[in-house]
Amino acid sequence: MCEEVQEPSRQVPKAIIGTVIFNTIAGLVFLIPIVFVLHDTEALASLASGQPVPAIIRSAIGNEVGTFLLLLNLAVLALLCGIGCTTAVSRAIWAFARDGGIPYSTQWRKVNKALDVPLNAMMLGMVVEILLGLIYFGSSTAFNAFSGVGVITLTVSYACPIAVSVIGRRQQVENGDFNLGKLGVFCNIVALVPLFCMPSAVPATAETVNYAPVVFVAFIMIATAWYFIWGREKYIGPPTADVVGIEPHD
Known part of the structure; x- marks a missing residue:
């Protein structure tokens, strides 16, 4: 979407940094009151819905109307987040299609006039998102x-x-339009600290173990195989000049 x-x-680095700062402040403003009104953690952990926030707010407010109004803000934020994710996904698909990275790219790279x-x-x-959402009904x-x-x-x-920037000693960043200096080096190092995927409960069972790393490895294997099957010959990479032959379509 940078294009x-x-x-x-x-502008993009400013937006990223601004988002981090704003979300940090907004998150603290939301979470600190929640912590103060938090009481029976065992009951919250055993909720059938698995969603403790509505129960916490209901207990703190004491009435249904106030709870609904406060949760309405979260619903709006979730809706906006969904719109943002859908927009980002559509641009990613379009970019890969433009560069010949997926089958039937001529169809997916069309822009509605x-x-x-x-x-x-x-x-x-959207179709892929809906199909993934249906998995919840099965497991x-x-x-x-x-x-x-x-x-x-x-x-x-x-x-x-x-990592590429750090290995190259941040030469391209230093000559760019936006540079945080020594703070940028610190942020890069922190960003590269390994993250651990922990289970949702200990001891872990077949239901609570975190299978996300398994799915991630499977995706990497599929993507690697797809590159050798299709991408090595079809994928041309991002254009370095004006894209030719991609015009808006009805």
Whole structure:
């Protein structure tokens, strides 16, 4: 999505840092009151819904209307988050299709002229999201593994360019439009600290063990195999000049 931003080399880093700062403050403002009104943790852990926040707010407020109004904000945030994720997925699919990285790329790289968005790519992403959501009805453990692997893949996707930058002694960053100096070096090192995938409960059982690393390794194996089967010959990589032949379609 950086391609849709003016001056991305300067504005995107500002947006990332601003988001981290804002979310840290907003998270503390939300969590600190929750901690103060938290009481029976064992009862919350045994809730059938697995969602303790509504019960905590209901206990603190004391009435249904107040609880609903406070939870409404969370519902709106979840909706906005879903829209953001769908938008990001559609742009990722479009970018891979533009570069020939997925089958039937000519269909997925089309841009709807009326809406000015990659509608086909968005629909493909939504279908995959819905199919993954259906896993929950079969096995919540499997669903948690697929949802949890998203965090791992995002972290790895962030760590890869950071590692390349650190190995190259941050030469490209130092000559770029945005540089945090020594603070940037510290942030890079912290970002590369290994993250451990822990189970949701100890001792771990077949239902509570964290299967996200297993799914992650499976995805890596599939992606590697797909590269040798398809990508090595079809995938041309991001364009270094103006893209030719990709015009808006109805």
